[in-house]
Amino acid sequence: MIGKTLLQILRESTYTTVLSGYAMLEESGYPAIRDGEASYDIEQKYGYSADEMFSSSFFNARTEQFFSFYRNEILSALDKPPGKGFYEIAELERRGFFQSIITRRVFGLPQKAGCKNVINLHGSVYDNYCPHCKKTYPVEYIRNSKRVPLCVNCSSVVRPRVCLFGEMVDNQIMTRAAGEVQKADVLLILGTNLKTQLCAQLVQYYEGEKLILVKEAPHFSDKYADLVVNERVDDTLEKIIKELGDETWVK
Numbered sequence: 001m002i003g004k005t006l007l008q009i010l011r012e013s014t015y016t017t018v019l020s021g022y023a024m025l026e027e028s029g030y031p032a033i034r035d036g037e038a039s040y041d042i043e044q045k046y047g048y049s050a051d052e053m054f055s056s057s058f059f060n061a062r063t064e065q066f067f068s069f070y071r072n073e074i075l076s077a078l079d080k081p082p083g084k085g086f087y088e089i090a091e092l093e094r095r096g097f098f099q100s101i102i103t104r105r106v107f108g109l110p111q112k113a114g115c116k117n118v119i120n121l122h123g124s125v126y127d128n129y130c131p132h133c134k135k136t137y138p139v140e141y142i143r144n145s146k147r148v149p150l151c152v153n154c155s156s157v158v159r160p161r162v163c164l165f166g167e168m169v170d171n172q173i174m175t176r177a178a179g180e181v182q183k184a185d186v187l188l189i190l191g192t193n194l195k196t197q198l199c200a201q202l203v204q205y206y207e208g209e210k211l212i213l214v215k216e217a218p219h220f221s222d223k224y225a226d227l228v229v230n231e232r233v234d235d236t237l238e239k240i241i242k243e244l245g246d247e248t249w250v251k
Contacts (some may be wrong), residue, residue: 003239021192028083085234
């Protein structure tokens with residue numbers, strides 16, 4: 001029933017923007033390094049919390065320790081494929097039901113699954129550069145470095161083009177994301193609640209007709225949505241695709 005209801009809403013929409021939240025990362029088997037037991041293990045291992053280490057101040061003051069954490073805890077997850085939910089988003093985008101996908105996650109999972117119009121608010125671990133001479137480097141250069149990765153041209157520290165804690169989102173990227181939300185008839189929020197940073201940054205720009213939440217756990221902010229589905233994102237998207245059959249929607 002929920003698949004039919006959501007599909008009808010998507011059919012009636014002329015522009016649907018998707019916000020992909022943290023639970024989609026967890027559904028893909030990526031570690032929740034800032035929460036629970038994983039967070040405790042990291043602090044025991046390094047002597048600092050994940051939040052402290054994944055920050056601009058830590059990058060500048062303890063660069064070698066930053067890259068040790070970054071390689072071992074962040075880049076080690078890159079061999080995991082995207083979860084089913086990301087492939088389902090890509091399928092619905094391919095068929096014309098989704099027009100843009102926005103995420104704060106830096107692993108590039110929507111693109112790996114085949115999504116085309118993706119905005120990575122916090123950048124991507126696959127994009128690395130020298131701040132001094134601007135030479136770019138693949139993620140393998142960081143993964144294979146023994147200590148601090150240095151530019152082969154000027155010996156400056158190679159930096160991941162990701163937004164660390166304490167840094168502002170690039171203004172051009174934020175403007176583009178706000179524009180995608182503003183022109184949407186339907187805003188589909190997957191795997192997060194309305195009080196998270198992703199929604200706090202972007203929902204204020206929404207002027208459309210249907211704000212839909214899909215996430216497992218109820219939250220007090222659910223009352224501000226037009227429709228709430230409390231189940232896994234990948235299960236809900238699967239229901240939409242099954243209901244869809246062979247249909248492609250041209251908008």
